[in-house]
Amino acid sequence: MSSPPSFTRSFLDASKAQACVHCGLCLSACPTYLETGNENDSPRGRIYIMRALEEQRLALDELSTGPIDRCLGCRACEVACPSGVQYGALLEETREHIEQHHRRPLRERLWRWGIEFVFSRPVLLRMALIPARLIRAARLGWLLPRVMREALALLPPSQPATPIPVLSPAAGSPKRQVGFLRGCVMQVLFARTNAASVKLLNQSGCDVLTPPEQGCCGALFAHSGRLDAARDCARKNIATFEAQPVDAIVVNAAGCGSMLKEYGHLLKDDPAWRERAARFSEKVRDLVEELKPAKAVSARATTPLKVTYHDACHLAHAQRICTAPRDLVRAIQGVDLLELTEASMCCGSAGSYNLTEPQMAAQLQERKCAHIVATGADVVLTSNPGCLLQIQAGLERAGAGHIRVEHIADFLEREQYH
Numbered sequence: 001m002s003s004p005p006s007f008t009r010s011f012l013d014a015s016k017a018q019a020c021v022h023c024g025l026c027l028s029a030c031p032t033y034l035e036t037g038n039e040n041d042s043p044r045g046r047i048y049i050m051r052a053l054e055e056q057r058l059a060l061d062e063l064s065t066g067p068i069d070r071c072l073g074c075r076a077c078e079v080a081c082p083s084g085v086q087y088g089a090l091l092e093e094t095r096e097h098i099e100q101h102h103r104r105p106l107r108e109r110l111w112r113w114g115i116e117f118v119f120s121r122p123v124l125l126r127m128a129l130i131p132a133r134l135i136r137a138a139r140l141g142w143l144l145p146r147v148m149r150e151a152l153a154l155l156p157p158s159q160p161a162t163p164i165p166v167l168s169p170a171a172g173s174p175k176r177q178v179g180f181l182r183g184c185v186m187q188v189l190f191a192r193t194n195a196a197s198v199k200l201l202n203q204s205g206c207d208v209l210t211p212p213e214q215g216c217c218g219a220l221f222a223h224s225g226r227l228d229a230a231r232d233c234a235r236k237n238i239a240t241f242e243a244q245p246v247d248a249i250v251v252n253a254a255g256c257g258s259m260l261k262e263y264g265h266l267l268k269d270d271p272a273w274r275e276r277a278a279r280f281s282e283k284v285r286d287l288v289e290e291l292k293p294a295k296a297v298s299a300r301a302t303t304p305l306k307v308t309y310h311d312a313c314h315l316a317h318a319q320r321i322c323t324a325p326r327d328l329v330r331a332i333q334g335v336d337l338l339e340l341t342e343a344s345m346c347c348g349s350a351g352s353y354n355l356t357e358p359q360m361a362a363q364l365q366e367r368k369c370a371h372i373v374a375t376g377a378d379v380v381l382t383s384n385p386g387c388l389l390q391i392q393a394g395l396e397r398a399g400a401g402h403i404r405v406e407h408i409a410d411f412l413e414r415e416q417y418h
């Protein structure tokens with residue numbers, strides 16, 4: 001083991017780290033701890049490691065960074081913690097420190113850089129999908145390295161491009177004007193879902209503005225410790241949406257929404273942007289917060305359906321939104337909403353986690369899909385692109401590809417307006 005490094009700058013907010021009283025009440029909520037039973041893979045163990053790194057009692061090497069890399073950033077521990085430990089903020093600070101001071105093997109650096117570079121640029125993502133789909137159609141995936149084979153297995157069927165106009169007018173006289181974030185992965189892989197989301201907003205009386213200048217929310221960068229890159233994304237989106245006369249900024253991807261709601265925190269040390277960021281974050285709403293169940297009361301499902309719902313971590317834990325999506329689904333007659341065991345436990349997708357930590361991601365995917373199959377549901381709904389891809393691939397692997405995996409917006413739009 002190399003000797004502990006010497007840093008001149010403290011990276012961890014001491015008061016946040018010391019808020020942990022080591023009670024262990026978060027352990028049973030932590031997916032990685034439940035899978036490995038190893039204290040280092042628990043929130044409490046990781047906070048010990050963070051503090052040891054901060055106090056330079058521990059070297060910055062594979063042994064200390066491994067448990068931090070294996071953390072999903074799902075924030076289930078925050079919900080479980082009675083002491084109010086802000087684990088997500090501690091994790092971001094530690095990952096930034098690791099990113100700045102720890103040199104990963106070249107292959108790993110290139111893979112991580114490639115993921116961020118491609119997934120944050122819709123044009124490149126679209127281009128990357130062309131050879132990927134050809135390789136899959138020709139069944140040549142076995143020629144690829146394992147991480148790329150895993151990525152290939154996640155690819156959904158292609159959807160027709162459905163461009164969203166800058167202004168999508170409300171049905172009837174408008175009650176509100178909202179901005180819409182298209183999302184990098186959403187606009188490429190789930191264009192139909194974006195169109196369904198805008199239609200739902202229009203039907204609920206919103207004029208929807210989708211400014212083309214908007215960009216990546218920055219979540220991919222923030223999760224990997226590249227906070228400066230995430231801040232650049234935030235500034236671009238704040239400036240873009242400030243120029244729009246909107247009452248709210250609506251997002252249909254839980255990971256992006258959670259990031260946008262944290263712009264205020266992300267730019268808290270930047271005097272030029274602090275207040276603008278806080279104002280922006282106050283306006284951000286997930287799609288399910290903007291829709292009203294009453295609208296769906298008269299809706300009737302096309303056929304009687306058994307439906308279950310998987311809570312995306314960044315909706316349930318980071319944004320604490322669990323009731324609204326269930327209320328929307330229950331309001332449709334003929335839909336039987338079956339609760340899922342461990343509904344709010346991470347499916348292993350966690351941003352790009354399933355591409356950087358494929359082994360743990362596969363374990364959690366299997367666990368999630370077994371619970372889904374056990375419900376007997378025809379459809380599983382969720383609200384994040386990563387979860388959709390991860391669960392779809394997992395159900396196919398489990399021989400349960402007949403269970404439809406849908407974004408809640410697609411489901412509501414079809415069942416309400418058929």
Ligand code: SF4
Nearest residue numbers: 020021023024026081
């Ligand atoms: S993070 Fe919270 S719940 Fe977990 S050990 Fe620390 S104080 Fe206890």
Ligand code: SF4
Nearest residue numbers: 030071072074075077
């Ligand atoms: S964020 Fe999720 S994986 Fe990480 S320590 Fe907390 S509960 Fe465990």
